[in-house]
Amino acid sequence: MxxxxxxxxxxxxxxxxxxxxxxxxxxxxxxxxxxxxxxxxxxxxxxxxxxxxxxxxxxxxxxxxxxxxxxxxxxxxxxxxxxxxxxxxxxxxxxxxxxxxxxxxxxxxxxxxxxxxxxxxxxxxxxxxxxxxxxxxxxxxxxxxxxxxxxxxxxxxxxxxxxxxxxxxxxxxxxxxxxxxxxxxxxxxxxxxxxxxxxxxxxxxxxxKEAIQSFALSNYESTMNVCGQPRWLRPDSYADARHILVPQAYKRAYDPSGEILVDVFNRKGQLLHPAVALRRDPSAVDYAIRTGHIRTYSDYESYWxxxxxxxxxxxxxxxxxxxxxxxxxxxxxxxxxxxxxxxxxxxxxxxxxxxxxxx
Ligand SMILES: C[S@@+](CC[C@H](N)C(=O)[O-])C[C@H]1O[C@@H](n2cnc3c(N)ncnc32)[C@H](O)[C@@H]1O
Structure with missing residues (x-):
């Protein structure tokens, strides 16, 4: 290697x-x-x-x-x-x-x-x-x-x-x-x-890669408690090791909404902030669509x-x-x-x- x-x-x-x-x-x-x-x-x-x-x-x-x-x-x-x-x-x-x-x-x-x-x-x-x-x-x-x-x-x-x-x-x-x-x-x-x-x-x-827009965006948004907050979502105030962001629902493929609601927990499992809205940043979304490169704030990377x-x-x-x-x-x-x-x-x-x- x-x-x-x-x-x-x-x-x-x-x-x-x-x-x-x-x-x-x-x-x-x-x-x-x-x-x-x-x-x-x-x-x-x-x-x-x-x-x-x-x-x-x-x-x-x-x-x-x-x-x-x-x-x-x-x-x-x-x-x-x-x-x-x-x-x-x-x-x-x-x-x-x-x-x-x-x-x-x-x-x-x-x-x-x-x-x-x-x-x-x-x-x-x-x-x-x-x-x-x-x-x-x-x-x-x-x-x-x-x-x-x-x-x-x-x-x-x-x-x-x-x-x-x-x-x-x-x-x-x-x-x-x-x-x-x-x-x-x-x-x-x-x-x-x-x-x-x-x-x-x-x-x-x-x-x-051709399915990034229709499939990948919502997929990674609704599993961010596993892989971390996607880098195309803002704000990134809780995108660190002290917090866990749990989406309120699975967002499905083809969902055009540019927003997702998450509950923010600390590492002890205590709810700190309910229903925080995260929104897509168009230029970061464009990077993912153009390159097929998915990145989160937790070092997780995936390529389509x-x-x-x-x-x-x-x-x-x-x-x-x-x-x-x-x-x-x-x-x-x-x-x-x-x-x-x-x-x-x-x-x-x-x-x-x-x-x-x-x-
Ligand atoms: C997307 S998961 C799929 C797991 C399983 N095949 C399934 O379908 O449920 C990818 C898996 O690849 C493993 N992995 C990533 N890079 C690897 C590598 N270079 N060598 C061996 N395993 C690797 C990860 O640990 C992870 O378990």
Missing amino acids: LQDLNQVYERDRAVWNSCARTYEEQIVGGHPDVTAYEEFEEDLLDRILLHLIRDRKTKVRLYDVGCGSGRLHLRYALKSVLPASLPYEERSRIRSAQRVKAGYVFDSVLSHGLESIGGVDFSAEMLELARRKLRRAGLGTLLGNRLFLDQGSAFDLPLFSPYPLPFLVTVCNSIGVMQGPKGAEALFRSMCRAVEGSGGIALISSYR YSWDQIQAWMDTLWPKDRAYHLEGCKIDSLRAGPVQLAVLDAGNHLKDLVQRWSV
Whole structure:
């Protein structure tokens, strides 16, 4: 890694360690626009796994790069593990967890072909949340044999062997929080290196810069108690480490309002100032729209990369004849409007499936 990438990496690691718990509560299981995106991705991954396992008779190893609190681990472990195969005392917890969402219900195809679910994240706090979540769901005995959580860098992925087929994913715009454009480039390289020799698959799902105005502004405004006050909102009187600004409601995508009401708390959780109005500053908003660069007053940074930028990385860093750049809205216009997918299909497993989405 380059020296400056290293420094941003350490800074971001501290940011993610400190926001892990609120990220889990307010974003992974909270913001309606984010959960719509997550559910789109999960249905898409189900479809790809079904194609690989059922149609192509392939055994698969799913590996989530930037796995955070183990959203995909939980889903795919619940879908693919028969409660009867686990210790007696865990079974009722698994059965209850499988009833929480339709997407958690046991699936015999996945049980047959999904050999393991792994993932890597640089944040120890995030990984601890994942372990706790998996144990609570009765899946603790699978940690270390069928479920793997590695602490490390997305830029130093191991070389995967061909069997079971490695299917690496980076979801929920994680590329956008991986240390800026240099980090994104390192991710493209690292994922390619990891699967190229084994004929595996790498998929990067991200938000598009073109959706900053319609999606990103309201999204970050209504989650500022997780990531900090966006720099386009004024005043910044409480945008410091002594205060927590809690939006009064989730502001939804396409909400044109330039204002949001927040309750200001101190670190002890005492309400100091109710209903403080924060307003958008047009020139700071313009910077975010022009650059795709989201910044808050808490060192949190995210990039929403343009279609052309992702295409440029694919063209220069991935083999051209095995890569697909897909528009989310062509696959699912209701939930994936702001999404793009970069897919490297080194072993040519997905051609038939992808053709249906590229029209
Ligand atoms: C947007 S969250 C997504 C978490 C999870 N994939 C999900 O969908 O719920 C991004 C995750 O990437 C991790 N991360 C950021 N940069 C990383 C890096 N260079 N190497 C490994 N993990 C990183 C963060 O700790 C965080 O958990």
